[in-house]
Each structure stands twice: as structure tokens, then as C-alpha cells.
Amino acid sequence: MLILKDVDCFYGKGQVLNGTSLEVGEGELVGLVGRNGVGKTTTLKAVMGLIPAKNGSVRFCGRNIAELPPYQVPRMGISYVPQGRHLFPKLTVRENLEIACVEGKADSARMEEIFGYFPRVKERLTQKAGTLSGGEQQMVAIGRALIASPRLILLDEPTEGLMPLLVQSIAESVKAINEKGTSILLVEQNLKILKEICRRIYIMEKGAIVYEGTSSEIDAAMDVQERYLSVKV
Amino acid sequence: MASNLAVAIVNGIVWGLIMALIALGLNLIFGLLHIINMAHGALYMLGAVAAWYFIELTGNYWLALAAAPILVGGIGLALERGLLRTIEDKPLVTIICTFGIMLALQQLVLMYFGGTARRIALPVAARFPLFDLQYPAMRVIIAAISVVVMGGLWLFLNKTRYGLWMRGVVQDREMAVALGIPVHKVYMWTFVLGSFLAAFSGVLAAPIVSVDFMMGREILIMAFIIVIVGGLGTLWGSVVTAVMISLIQGVGSIFVVPSTATVFSLGFMILVLLVRPQGLLRAPCSRTRERGPGSSWRSAASSRRWPRSPSSRTFSTRPS
Numbered sequence: 001m002l003i004l005k006d007v008d009c010f011y012g013k014g015q016v017l018n019g020t021s022l023e024v025g026e027g028e029l030v031g032l033v034g035r036n037g038v039g040k041t042t043t044l045k046a047v048m049g050l051i052p053a054k055n056g057s058v059r060f061c062g063r064n065i066a067e068l069p070p071y072q073v074p075r076m077g078i079s080y081v082p083q084g085r086h087l088f089p090k091l092t093v094r095e096n097l098e099i100a101c102v103e104g105k106a107d108s109a110r111m112e113e114i115f116g117y118f119p120r121v122k123e124r125l126t127q128k129a130g131t132l133s134g135g136e137q138q139m140v141a142i143g144r145a146l147i148a149s150p151r152l153i154l155l156d157e158p159t160e161g162l163m164p165l166l167v168q169s170i171a172e173s174v175k176a177i178n179e180k181g182t183s184i185l186l187v188e189q190n191l192k193i194l195k196e197i198c199r200r201i202y203i204m205e206k207g208a209i210v211y212e213g214t215s216s217e218i219d220a221a222m223d224v225q226e227r228y229l230s231v232k233v
Numbered sequence: 234m235a236s237n238l239a240v241a242i243v244n245g246i247v248w249g250l251i252m253a254l255i256a257l258g259l260n261l262i263f264g265l266l267h268i269i270n271m272a273h274g275a276l277y278m279l280g281a282v283a284a285w286y287f288i289e290l291t292g293n294y295w296l297a298l299a300a301a302p303i304l305v306g307g308i309g310l311a312l313e314r315g316l317l318r319t320i321e322d323k324p325l326v327t328i329i330c331t332f333g334i335m336l337a338l339q340q341l342v343l344m345y346f347g348g349t350a351r352r353i354a355l356p357v358a359a360r361f362p363l364f365d366l367q368y369p370a371m372r373v374i375i376a377a378i379s380v381v382v383m384g385g386l387w388l389f390l391n392k393t394r395y396g397l398w399m400r401g402v403v404q405d406r407e408m409a410v411a412l413g414i415p416v417h418k419v420y421m422w423t424f425v426l427g428s429f430l431a432a433f434s435g436v437l438a439a440p441i442v443s444v445d446f447m448m449g450r451e452i453l454i455m456a457f458i459i460v461i462v463g464g465l466g467t468l469w470g471s472v473v474t475a476v477m478i479s480l481i482q483g484v485g486s487i488f489v490v491p492s493t494a495t496v497f498s499l500g501f502m503i504l505v506l507l508v509r510p511q512g513l514l515r516a517p518c519s520r521t522r523e524r525g526p527g528s529s530w531r532s533a534a535s536s537r538r539w540p541r542s543p544s545s546r547t548f549s550t551r552p553s
């Protein structure tokens with residue numbers, strides 16, 4: 001479904017992605033983990049076309065999406081939940097959801113589905129997004145990604161800065177969304193969460209994928225965890 | 234005395250409402266495109282001049298009121314696509330470029346329209362008594378039209394999809410792109426809308442002032458003052474400030490000479506900026522939640538268009 005092959009990305013002269021290759025299959029929930037600053041967010045931005053991929057290719061459902069103007073990428077069926085949520089703070093929660101329906105009106109069945117995952121969102125519909133708590137903002141951000149009925153969602157650290165109870169609940173929602181058939185590429189610092197819900201996990205280091213395995217394989221490969229994630233086992 | 238004061242107040246409100254339309258266009262363009270549009274006053278002038286030609290041709294002011302802004306909107310479209318888009322990441326260059334557009338438009342009008350000021354007759358000649366004076370009804374109609382247009386603008390921004398996109402793009406450009414909003418199209422139509430509003434105010438003002446190729450110059454400075462005092466990006470702040478400054482100036486002119494009255498309004502501006510540097514009616518932008526934590530995201534967002542964070546500036550159409 002989504003295939004990145006040898007992608008290089010630069011901020012100015014500094015190279016951040018250095019031959020990144022990864023793949024997300026139809027209906028898959030794939031994890032991407034790595035230390036701070038290794039290029040995880042950059043990878044997602046490269047998919048969205050927000051940062052141009054210099055070399056290599058980004059293909060989605062057989063199309064080279066790196067050639068599209070960036071605003072067309074979400075219209076292909078890819079939704080993006082950025083790190084730090086990035087809601088529109090002065091728009092209401094409802095407007096934040098509606099603005100994501102770029103090609104039509106928000107359909108109410110889809111709205112109800114979102115409220116099913118996140119009942120809190122429904123209670124906050126008329127509130128300005130900037131006044132929500134961090135957890136609520138995350139729910140709205142995921143809701144905003146869902147509303148356009150995407151085939152693939154790119155999720156960047158959805159549990160960052162949330163309390164443990166909420167982390168668990170967000171993780172379960174992500175899993176539930178995936179089980180309904182939406183493919184997900186999930187970037188996380190929290191390896192434990194990834195191991196719980198992802199079938200396949202990539203580890204990234206200095207702009208490239210250095211390891212790929214199932215959660216049990218990662219569990220077994222203690223040296224990998226120690227080397228790339230500084231996890232003491 | 235009482236009648237003088239009443240006329241000054243009504244005049245101040247009428248002129249303030251015209252200024253508000255001009256400032257709204259300028260503020261919209263600044264809020265979305267981050268362009269300091271030095272050509273805004275020239276577009277206002279162009280609206281009035283185009284209206285004069287339309288009236289020469291058809292004799293109908295109302296036709297001119299509809300046609301001239303559309304024509305100038307078209308010119309705005311050409312300017313945005315042909316010129317401004319090619320230099321969109323360079324704020325300094327856009328200032329110089331729009332300044333150049335201003336000069337070019339002024340000279341073109343001077344060439345074809347000539348340097349003499351011309352008058353447009355009041356399309357509604359009726360007057361009504363205001364104390365012991367007869368006040369032209371047309372001025373009140375002009376004010377009413379301005380209010381209606383502002384109401385329409387409010388509805389457009391708050392109730393239509395395109396308006397929602399515009400408000401979204403102002404707050405977070407990169408996220409808007411990531412949601413599939415065609416940001417460049419939004420920029421283009423915003424510039425067209427701003428040009429339309431400038432020209433529309435020009436046609437509204439034409440029967441009150443005289444039409445000449447320099448009429449946009451002072452207007453531009455006033456509009457900048459209004460936008461800054463009312464708060465960059467705060468649309469309704471522009472409206473309130475426009476009426477207030479115009480009232481101060483109008484009422485002040487009864488007691489002192491007009492140029493001293495201008496000093497009053499400038500003094501008022503300085504006072505406002507000292508007390509509320511973010512603008513008269515704009516909430517201070519230090520609420521941390523609105524900023525969000527993702528700084529790396531923002532720097533990337535801005536590197537594409539403007540070296541500042543997109544989420545630190547927002548515009549609101551109502552009090553927050």
C-alpha cells in the first residue's frame with residue numbers, strides 16, 4: 001500500500017533522512033520507533049509531501065505521490081495526525097472536524113463513529129480547540145484524521161505527554177480503528193505500547209531503518225533494543 | 234453648534250464605515266498571505282476611477298458599484314497569479330513589488346484619466362433634516378451598504394466552507410495543506426477578495442470625495458494605522474478602530490483645524506499601541522495551549538513561505 005524506497009530528505013543542507021525504506025501493507029498497523037531526532041517525524045512529512053523527498057520514491061497504492069502537489073496527498077486517502085496535535089486553536093471542535101472534509105460535507109455516520117471511539121469529543125463540539133486539555137486535543141486530532149475516511153493514517157506520537165491511563169485508552173482506540181480496516185503507521189517513543197498493538201515494528205537510527213521485526217522478535221533481540229533505543233533489559 | 238456636532242458624528246460614522254471596508258481588505262490579505270500590500274490604496278483609487286468611467290458610459294452609479302469592484306478583483310487576480318505568487322517567500326520583495334504596483338497604477342491612471350480631480354454626482358439627491366441642516370441621504374445609504382457588505386463578509390468567513398478554509402490557513406498553514414486544502418487557491422481568492430473590497434470602498438467613497446489618481450495615498454496610510462491599532466489579524470478590531478479614529482477626526486475638526494484633528498487621531502493610535510501593543514482588541518497571544526509543543530513542525534512549516542510561526546498569528550472575526 002505505502003512503500004518508501006531509499007528516501008533522502010534535507011533541511012537546508014542538513015540531511016535528515018538517509019535512504020529510508022519502509023512499507024505498510026493493506027490493513028496493517030505498523031510501528032516506527034527510534035530515539036529523539038532520528039527522523040521519524042520527517043519520514044511522515046515526506047510521505048505527506050510537506051518536505052520534498054530528494055531521492056528515492058514514495059508510492060501509495062501504486063502511484064508515486066512524491067510528484068503530487070502536497071495538498072493532493074491527503075486526497076489520495078492518507079490522513080496525518082502530526083506530533084503536537086496541531087489543531088486549529090481558534091476554531092471550534094466541530095469546525096476542526098469539518099475543515100478536514102475537503103471534498104464534501106462531514107457525513108453524520110462518520111461523525112458518530114468518531115464519537116464512538118472518543119465520546120469526549122462529542123461533549124466538546126462547540127468549544128474552541130485551543131481550550132481543550134492535551135488528551136482531548138489528541139482525540140480531536142485523531143477524529144479529524146478519521147473524518148475523511150482515509151485508507152491510511154500516519155500517527156505521530158499520539159501519546160506524547162499524556163497520563164498513563166489515557167495512553168492506554170488512546171492505544172486501544174488506535175487498535176480498534178485499525179481493526180475496522182484502516183492501515184496505520186504509528187510513530188511512538190513508547191516501545192511497550194507498540195509491542196502491544198503492532199504486528200510489525202521498524203526501528204530508525206540516523207535517518208534510516210536499521211531493524212524490522214515483529215514484537216516478539218524485538219523482545220528477543222535485546223541487543224537491538226539496547227543499541228538503538230537505549231533500553232536497559 | 235448642536236447641528237454641527239451631529240453632522241460631524243454622522244460624517245465620522247459614514248467615513249469610518251468606508252475606511253473599515255478598506256482596512257478589512259488589507260487586514261485579510263496580511264493575515265493570510267502575510268503580504269504588506271502597498272498597492273491597496275491604489276486599488277481603492279482604481280475602483281473609484283473605474284466607477285467614473287462606468288458612470289460616463291452608462292450613467293448608472295449602481296451598475297458601477299457592481300462592475301468596478303469585479304473589474305479590480307480581476308486585476309487583483311492577475312497580480313496575485315502573475316507577480317506575487319512568484320515571490321511569495323520574500324516579504325521584503327513583496328513590499329517593494331506592491332509599492333511598484335502602486336506607482337504603476339497611479340501613473341497609468343494619470344496617463345489616461347488625467348491629473349484633474351473629478352466628481353461623481355450623488356446618485357440619490359434626497360436630503361433629510363438633521364437639526365437645522367439638510368443632510369444628504371446618500372451618505373446614510375453608503376454607510377448602510379458598507380454594513381451590509383461587512384455582514385456578508387462575516388457570513389462568508391463563518392458559514393461557508395471557503396471561509397472555514399481561510400480561517401484554518403491563517404492559523405496553521407502546513408496543517409491546512411496536510412488536510413488537503415488548496416492553500417494557493419485560498420491565497421489567490423483572498424487577494425481577489427481584498428482587491429474587491431478596496432475597489433468597492435473606492436466606489437462608495439467616490440460621491441463623497443473627489444476622484445483623482447492620488448486619492449489612494451492617504452487612505453493607504455490611514456488603513457495601515459487602523460489595521461495596526463485594531464490588531465493585526467483581528468477583523469472586527471479594524472472595524473471598531475476605523476469608526477473610532479474617523480469619529481475622533483471628524484468631531485475634532487469642529488474645534489480645531491483638520492490637520493490638528495489628524496494629530497489627535499495619531500496621538501490616540503500611539504496611546505493605544507503603548508498600552509496594548511498587540512492591538513486595541515486583540516487578546517495577547519501568550520496562551521501556551523494555542524502554541525502547542527511541536528516546534529520542529531513549525532519551523533518546517535514556515536520555511537516554505539514565511540519565517541515565522543503560522544500558529545502565533547490568527548485572525549478572529551468575533552471577540553474572543
Ligand SMILES: Nc1ncnc2c1ncn2[C@@H]1O[C@H](COP(=O)(O)OP(=O)(O)OP(=O)(O)O)[C@@H](O)[C@H]1O
Nearest residue numbers: 011016035036037038039040041042043529532533
Ligand atoms: N525545520 C527543521 N530545520 C532543520 N532541522 C530540522 C527541522 N526539523 C527537524 N530538524 C532536524 O531533523 C532531525 C530529525 O527530526 P525529526 O523531527 O524527524 O525527529 P524525530 O525522530 O521525529 O524526533 P522526536 O522523537 O523528538 O520527535 C533532527 O535532528 C532535527 O533537529
Ligand SMILES: [Mg+2]
Nearest residue numbers: 040041042083
Ligand atoms: Mg518527531
